[in-house]
Amino acid sequence: MTDELTHPNIPVPEDLKGTVTLATWEKFYNWCRARSVWPMFFGLACCAFEMIAMATSRFDFARFGMEVMRASPRQADLMIVAGTVTKKMAPQVVRLYNQMAEPRYVVSMGACANGGGPFKEGYSVVSGIDKLIPVDVYVPGCPPTPQALLHGFVTLHKMIENTKYKDMIWYHNRGQGEEFAIPVLGPDIFDPRQIPLIQSEAAKTPVAANDSE
Amino acid sequence: MNEQVAESEGVQLDAAVGSVEQASQALREAFPGKVRPDEREGYEGVIVDADALVDAALFLRDQLGFRYLSSVTGVDYANDGLLESVYHAYGAESGALVFKVQVGCGNPEIPSLVSVWPSANFQERESYDMYGIRYAGHPNLQRILTWEGFAGHPMRKDWREPYYEEEHKPFKTRHPDGGVFRAEDRNPFGRNVQYSPGFDPAKWEDIAQSAVYDGLMREVKEEGLQTETITVNVGPQHPSTHGVLRVVVVLDGETVVDLMPVLGYLHRNHEKIGERCTFPQIIPYTDRLDYICSMSNGLGYVLAVEKLIGIQPPERAEYIRVIMAELTRIVNHLMAIGFLWNDVGAYFTPVIYAFNERELILDLFEMVSGSRMMCNYMRVGGVFEDLPAGWMEKARALVYDRLPRFVDEFHRLLSENEIWRSRSMGVGILPAEQAVAMGASGPLLRASGVPYDIRRVEPYSIYDRFDFDVVVRHNADVYDRFLVRMEEMRQSLRILRQAMNQIPAGPVQTGKKNWTMKVPAGEAYHRIEAPKGELGFYLVSDGGSNPWRYHVRSTSMINLTPLAEMCRGHKIADVVVILGSIDITLGEVDR
Numbered sequence: 001m002t003d004e005l006t007h008p009n010i011p012v013p014e015d016l017k018g019t020v021t022l023a024t025w026e027k028f029y030n031w032c033r034a035r036s037v038w039p040m041f042f043g044l045a046c047c048a049f050e051m052i053a054m055a056t057s058r059f060d061f062a063r064f065g066m067e068v069m070r071a072s073p074r075q076a077d078l079m080i081v082a083g084t085v086t087k088k089m090a091p092q093v094v095r096l097y098n099q100m101a102e103p104r105y106v107v108s109m110g111a112c113a114n115g116g117g118p119f120k121e122g123y124s125v126v127s128g129i130d131k132l133i134p135v136d137v138y139v140p141g142c143p144p145t146p147q148a149l150l151h152g153f154v155t156l157h158k159m160i161e162n163t164k165y166k167d168m169i170w171y172h173n174r175g176q177g178e179e180f181a182i183p184v185l186g187p188d189i190f191d192p193r194q195i196p197l198i199q200s201e202a203a204k205t206p207v208a209a210n211d212s213e
Numbered sequence: 214m215n216e217q218v219a220e221s222e223g224v225q226l227d228a229a230v231g232s233v234e235q236a237s238q239a240l241r242e243a244f245p246g247k248v249r250p251d252e253r254e255g256y257e258g259v260i261v262d263a264d265a266l267v268d269a270a271l272f273l274r275d276q277l278g279f280r281y282l283s284s285v286t287g288v289d290y291a292n293d294g295l296l297e298s299v300y301h302a303y304g305a306e307s308g309a310l311v312f313k314v315q316v317g318c319g320n321p322e323i324p325s326l327v328s329v330w331p332s333a334n335f336q337e338r339e340s341y342d343m344y345g346i347r348y349a350g351h352p353n354l355q356r357i358l359t360w361e362g363f364a365g366h367p368m369r370k371d372w373r374e375p376y377y378e379e380e381h382k383p384f385k386t387r388h389p390d391g392g393v394f395r396a397e398d399r400n401p402f403g404r405n406v407q408y409s410p411g412f413d414p415a416k417w418e419d420i421a422q423s424a425v426y427d428g429l430m431r432e433v434k435e436e437g438l439q440t441e442t443i444t445v446n447v448g449p450q451h452p453s454t455h456g457v458l459r460v461v462v463v464l465d466g467e468t469v470v471d472l473m474p475v476l477g478y479l480h481r482n483h484e485k486i487g488e489r490c491t492f493p494q495i496i497p498y499t500d501r502l503d504y505i506c507s508m509s510n511g512l513g514y515v516l517a518v519e520k521l522i523g524i525q526p527p528e529r530a531e532y533i534r535v536i537m538a539e540l541t542r543i544v545n546h547l548m549a550i551g552f553l554w555n556d557v558g559a560y561f562t563p564v565i566y567a568f569n570e571r572e573l574i575l576d577l578f579e580m581v582s583g584s585r586m587m588c589n590y591m592r593v594g595g596v597f598e599d600l601p602a603g604w605m606e607k608a609r610a611l612v613y614d615r616l617p618r619f620v621d622e623f624h625r626l627l628s629e630n631e632i633w634r635s636r637s638m639g640v641g642i643l644p645a646e647q648a649v650a651m652g653a654s655g656p657l658l659r660a661s662g663v664p665y666d667i668r669r670v671e672p673y674s675i676y677d678r679f680d681f682d683v684v685v686r687h688n689a690d691v692y693d694r695f696l697v698r699m700e701e702m703r704q705s706l707r708i709l710r711q712a713m714n715q716i717p718a719g720p721v722q723t724g725k726k727n728w729t730m731k732v733p734a735g736e737a738y739h740r741i742e743a744p745k746g747e748l749g750f751y752l753v754s755d756g757g758s759n760p761w762r763y764h765v766r767s768t769s770m771i772n773l774t775p776l777a778e779m780c781r782g783h784k785i786a787d788v789v790v791i792l793g794s795i796d797i798t799l800g801e802v803d804r
Contacts, residue, residue, distance in 0.1 A: 045800055052568070089479070092478075118498065120405070122486050124480050124481065143586055184417065188375070190417075198412070199415070202411055
């Protein structure tokens with residue numbers, strides 16, 4: 001472990017190399033965090049099986065310190081949105097994200113979570129989870145192979161390692177545990193943040209309206 | 214297991230009276246003037262008047278022996294102003310008797326058949342949700358795939374989704390002046406949503422959640438200690454619901470009083486998208502139905518289209534299809550057993566064993582199709598490409614050597630486990646009579662003592678050439694379902710060995726490859742024995758490039774019908790085990 005953490009400008013005596021490391025606290029802290037990310041045991045659709053495949057012997061994400069999958073959002077750091085987010089499921093996904101403690105990360109896995117995927121044109125699919133919650137890493141594919149997802153994790157680890165202390169919002173009073181608006185199932189799903197827009201559009205009409213019923 | 218013994222011991226579906234033609238003749242004679250043959254070009258079966266429907270259904274079930282109602286679905290014949298409800302009923306050895314009820318679009322109401330065939334329960338709700346056909350007398354006629362409060366019935370031809378562009382793909386509106394213009398760019402909300410004029414979200418009252426609890430039974434005790442029941446939601450985010458299934462359970466202490474699966478959390482408008490696509494364009498979507506068994510889904514769909522067109526794939530393609538379908542069955546059963554054990558508490562150990570072998574089979578799929586899970590390999594009139602060099606050697610090593618040893622090892626590892634036996638034996642009993650009435654199929658039905666396997670009773674593709682046993686067990690509990698799957702893997706290996714020995718050389722595709730095809734007007738229903746059970750595809754073509762109606766008879770959804778029946782009286786911890794033993798995939802449940 002030691003050599004990768006040691007700051008290049010701080011010389012470590014030759015005989016102590018391998019046992020002693022000199023690094024900034026920020027670097028050490030991030031290094032620890034990046035190697036103990038606990039994902040939430042949370043699958044939505046097809047991608048969930050490639051996510052599970054990644055947990056099993058051939059791919060084995062325990063190598064990255066991630067093998068502890070938690071079913072409770074309270075104990076998880078990482079939400080892998082593995083699959084299609086439907087309108088009916090979207091309130092639950094946002095609620096789960098709200099329940100996660102900071103620092104929390106989101107990996108959007110597969111075409112559907114990234115932007116609706118092959119089902120985008122339909123009526124019951126949210127066109128991308130990033131419309132509702134912030135996403136840190138997007139993994140393309142339908143479904144992404146386990147290798148692709150691992151690459152996504154490595155990318156996330158790099159992101160965590162490069163976080164500056166001043167950007168760690170959970171140590172400052174701004175934005176901590178921010179609640180994201182939970183969409184409501186109306187005649188069609190609506191985001192409370194969009195209510196003024198919907199009202200102004202409704203006043204404009206006619207929109208593409210449905211005649212049936 | 215010896216098949217002769219199994220079939221003589223098993224509870225048979227009643228033998229139907231003669232052929233389907235004779236049965237429909239008898240039906241017409243019993244209800245003169247109320248039942249008439251469907252004379253549209255390319256259609257089959259009879260049309261029943263709505264007021265005679267329940268009597269005709271009882272006659273079919275009790276007098277003619279059509280005790281298994283496979284599929285119920287709606288069709289919107291918008292040009293004629295008609296909505297149609299289509300039923301496919303089967304007897305023990307007979308083909309499908311198709312009967313239909315037609316009603317006007319204005320006030321569509323049809324008597325419910327739940328009292329005759331309980332398997333109609335979820336399917337009638339789905340048809341109500343999608344088409345707005347009200348089934349009078351249904352015990353709990355609520356929306357099932359969308360939510361209570363949703364505007365409109367999305368499968369109606371005049372209903373348009375927010376990102377609607379055109380009726381047919383490829384959308385010409387996308388390239389009017391050489392540039393690309395998408396419907397989503399024109400949506401004022403920047404999202405996949407639309408609202409009717411005058412809708413005010415600030416005044417909206419959310420009924421989607423409260424409506425769910427209405428259909429549940431709450432027990433009032435006459436004597437003894439007065440306790441209150443509590444209602445608990447399992448899911449949609451729960452590690453043991455195999456996806457995003459939600460189960461609402463009413464509990465008395467830890468004992469289940471009533472239970473209701475709430476579906477639709479993975480409803481991806483499969484059928485509506487299917488109606489926009491040309492016939493071959495649907496094939497990749499079928500992969501995403503039951504995403505564990507993409508090869509089987511593709512097979513079911515292309516067989517339905519081939520039935521409609523009336524073509525036969527070449528010999529070699531038939532063998533390749535059977536090989537792929539049986540490999541898929543092994544993958545599915547491995548995963549079903551692994552996840553069932555997860556639910557019991559053997560956290561991930563059997564799954565890791567199972568996934569080791571799954572990876573090897575997925576390697577084979579990747580070699581032929583280029584993709585591990587979503588193979589998109591079946592084609593109308595054949596398969597996508599011939600087997601690549603070296604594929605057969607790899608597959609033989611697996612099928613002849615590694616997998617048989619693994620299945621034995623898996624069996625030794627799991628079957629005699631004391632904890633497993635005490636958790637699963639006598640749990641979730643589903644008697645044969647109920648299993649048939651509730652439309653159960655696949656291992657769930659065969660573990661209840663009904664030797665019904667579509668590969669045997671109505672052989673499709675070339676399954677009549679292979680020697681294999683229909684696995685049946687009689688205790689109808691979770692343990693037997695587990696053993697049926699174990700044994701079916703061995704039978705699949707038997708079929709695979711025969712197919713690999715007999716496979717001839719030759720072409721793998723009739724006709725040339727094309728993204729669209731000419732399909733005559735008419736209807737076709739084709740069902741296969743998918744790993745999870747009976748997977749049916751109902752297609753209506755109007756002679757155009759894409760289907761007028763495309764419906765999937767989803768095994769997983771209909772196999773959930775008896776869940777409440779199986780769980781009542783058990784503890785809450787058994788619910789997840791019973792659910793695991795049914796083996797569902799949410800992609801297929803909700804489509």
